[in-house]
Amino acid sequence: MKIIKFLTFICIFFLSITSNSFSLIEVDITRGNLNPLPVAVSPLSQNNESKKIFKNQLNLEDLGLEISKVIENNLKKSGLFNPLSRDAFLQKPDIAHLKPRFEDWSLIKAQALITGKVLIENDRLKVEFRLWDVLAAREMLALAFTTVPSNWRRVGHIITDKVYERLTGEKGYFDTRIIYVSEEGPKTQRVKKLAIMDQDGFNTKYLTLGNELVLTPRFNPTNQMVTYLSYFRNLPRVYLLDIETGVQEVVGDFPGMTFAPRFSPDGKKIIMSFAKDGNSDIYTMDLENRIVERITNHPSIDTSPSYSPDGKYITFNSDRSGYQQIYLMKSDGSNVKRISFGNGIYGTPVWSPRGDLIAFTKLHKGKFYIGVMRTDGKGERLLTENFYQEAPSWAPNGRVIIFYRETKTDKKGEGFSAKLWSIDLTGYNERLVETETDASDPSWSSLLSN
Amino acid sequence: MILSKILKNTFLVIVFSLAVTACATKKTTTEVGKQDTQIQGDVYVGSDTVGELAKGVPDRVFFATNESILTTKSRDTLRKQAAWLRENTNVNVVIEGHADERGTREYNLALGERRANAAKDYLMTYGISADRISVISYGKERPVDPGSNPLSWSKNRRSVTVKAN
Numbered sequence: 001m002k003i004i005k006f007l008t009f010i011c012i013f014f015l016s017i018t019s020n021s022f023s024l025i026e027v028d029i030t031r032g033n034l035n036p037l038p039v040a041v042s043p044l045s046q047n048n049e050s051k052k053i054f055k056n057q058l059n060l061e062d063l064g065l066e067i068s069k070v071i072e073n074n075l076k077k078s079g080l081f082n083p084l085s086r087d088a089f090l091q092k093p094d095i096a097h098l099k100p101r102f103e104d105w106s107l108i109k110a111q112a113l114i115t116g117k118v119l120i121e122n123d124r125l126k127v128e129f130r131l132w133d134v135l136a137a138r139e140m141l142a143l144a145f146t147t148v149p150s151n152w153r154r155v156g157h158i159i160t161d162k163v164y165e166r167l168t169g170e171k172g173y174f175d176t177r178i179i180y181v182s183e184e185g186p187k188t189q190r191v192k193k194l195a196i197m198d199q200d201g202f203n204t205k206y207l208t209l210g211n212e213l214v215l216t217p218r219f220n221p222t223n224q225m226v227t228y229l230s231y232f233r234n235l236p237r238v239y240l241l242d243i244e245t246g247v248q249e250v251v252g253d254f255p256g257m258t259f260a261p262r263f264s265p266d267g268k269k270i271i272m273s274f275a276k277d278g279n280s281d282i283y284t285m286d287l288e289n290r291i292v293e294r295i296t297n298h299p300s301i302d303t304s305p306s307y308s309p310d311g312k313y314i315t316f317n318s319d320r321s322g323y324q325q326i327y328l329m330k331s332d333g334s335n336v337k338r339i340s341f342g343n344g345i346y347g348t349p350v351w352s353p354r355g356d357l358i359a360f361t362k363l364h365k366g367k368f369y370i371g372v373m374r375t376d377g378k379g380e381r382l383l384t385e386n387f388y389q390e391a392p393s394w395a396p397n398g399r400v401i402i403f404y405r406e407t408k409t410d411k412k413g414e415g416f417s418a419k420l421w422s423i424d425l426t427g428y429n430e431r432l433v434e435t436e437t438d439a440s441d442p443s444w445s446s447l448l449s450n
Numbered sequence: 451m452i453l454s455k456i457l458k459n460t461f462l463v464i465v466f467s468l469a470v471t472a473c474a475t476k477k478t479t480t481e482v483g484k485q486d487t488q489i490q491g492d493v494y495v496g497s498d499t500v501g502e503l504a505k506g507v508p509d510r511v512f513f514a515t516n517e518s519i520l521t522t523k524s525r526d527t528l529r530k531q532a533a534w535l536r537e538n539t540n541v542n543v544v545i546e547g548h549a550d551e552r553g554t555r556e557y558n559l560a561l562g563e564r565r566a567n568a569a570k571d572y573l574m575t576y577g578i579s580a581d582r583i584s585v586i587s588y589g590k591e592r593p594v595d596p597g598s599n600p601l602s603w604s605k606n607r608r609s610v611t612v613k614a615n
Contacts, residue, residue: 187596232578262554278567301560347554413596
């Protein structure tokens with residue numbers, strides 16, 4: 001994908017000056033955060049010449065301000081930060097970026113301050129930013145990079161990632177995308193298309209036209225390829241789509257429905273279910289040599305497989321006990337063992353990118369839950385309860401889960417909707433993820449840049 | 451004295467809980483009452499949404515939640531379909547398997563497949579050749595009834611036999 005390739009970091013011109021014996025601000029993300037850190041995002045400054053160019057090329061009056069809005073929005077939605085109102089800022093952006101007057105910023109209760117500068121240099125957008133600890137009156141981080149001007153929203157996401165990482169000690173998840181199924185039309189005749197957007201809901205693109213039913217898209221590790229289920233010519237099969245070229249191909253030559261695809265963590269295989277004579281088992285196909293391997297062989301429904309990040313294990317759901325439950329096995333299909341033993345039925349296990357947890361959907365007494373459990377099935381925690389929700393997908397840092405939720409229709413069968421939601425691993429900070437249309441089956445990409 | 455007091459209290463509690471149980475039972479029966487005639491043992495037995503494969507031959511059969519077992523009524527319907535197909539040897543069929551909305555998408559695709567195959571297998575035991583029958587699962591993607599209640603769900607748990615040519 002061009003968009004991904006062009007972004008080059010030119011230099012890290014200041015490394016954060018780490019002085020010992022200084023306690024800088026820190027944000028703890030392992031708990032629900034009731035006191036988000038007050039942060040001031042000063043609009044990125046720009047000179048008059050660059051301002052004209054931005055106006056011409058991007059039709060934006062104030063690019064610096066627009067980028068700072070992207071950052072503010074990201075920080076706010078994370079639930080960990082409280083971006084302060086710009087109206088209260090006393091210092092001008094260009095001066096603040098050179099040397100903040102910390103008294104002014106602490107007066108408005110800011111604990112962290114982000115400043116920056118944007119300019120055009122040889123037709124490229126050059127961005128500098130700094131993160132300041134207001135109370136300690138110190139610089140915590142300073143970075144500069146260049147990109148093409150049209151990519152300015154990603155600049156905001158990358159800055160947010162750097163700030164998040166510096167303040168929490170964990171990688172961010174802002175320079176990422178979501179692929180999902182866009183839904184329109186009445187409940188009995190939904191038209192579904194593959195759609196992709198930035199994590200914050202901007203830059204939506206539709207990848208299929210809606211002529212055939214499409215379901216369950218998932219990224220490969222490099223975010224260039226997507227595997228999904230398509231009903232093209234009324235033959236439900238797993239497909240592969242190259243996002244850059246738009247080329248689609250069917251995966252393997254199976255004499256029946258293939259579904260529930262995901263990539264292996266190295267991106268070399270697709271794992272999926274194949275239904276033969278009414279029975280669904282799990283198979284893999286190597287994308288290089290096209291060799292198909294059967295992983296499970298059981299008269300029950302085995303589906304929704306997901307690899308551990310090291311590729312050594314697979315979690316899946318099976319109704320071999322009579323009801324849908326979550327199982328674990330080695331990646332060759334040996335050592336199958338059930339791990340879900342709570343009340344209710346369990347499905348859609350998805351391994352956390354950190355490796356320590358499995359997210360799942362649970363149905364109990366008519367309610368659907370999104371939850372997490374350890375990989376031995378212990379330590380179950382239910383994060384959210386609703387009439388219908390499923391299909392958890394992890395943010396690349398394993399701290400946030402996105403899923404979709406459907407509403408109950410009224411007595412006339414009206415009022416149906418499907419929307420994307422996100423929730424922190426803590427169970428706090430549940431948020432609607434805004435999409436242009438109704439949406440389902442979200443899959444979170446890995447970080448586009450590192 | 452104390453003992454009698456405890457006994458008295460216990461008695462009151464029992465009487466109270468009986469009253470509550472009675473209320474609860476009564477409430478359930480009135481709510482379900484209307485649907486009783488159309489759902490038996492969690493399987494839809496009404497005629498709403500049912501079309502015809504041919505004159506006098508119903509096109510669909512219904513299933514219990516999470517099940518692919520054919521009921522007596524379903525087997526009767528499928529025998530009628532088989533009889534008609536034996537007389538109309540030029541007709542091939544597609545059996546579409548469906549699930550209700552109360553399950554995860556991927557599991558429901560597998561369940562729809564299982565249901566369609568249950569119907570296919572039964573047609574085959576009544577002499578219809580496998581190469582005349584194809585199956586497709588739509589999981590929960592194509593409900594006939596958009597309702598979010600047990601009656602609607604029972605109509606959506608179905609396999610439908612349609613002419614392929």
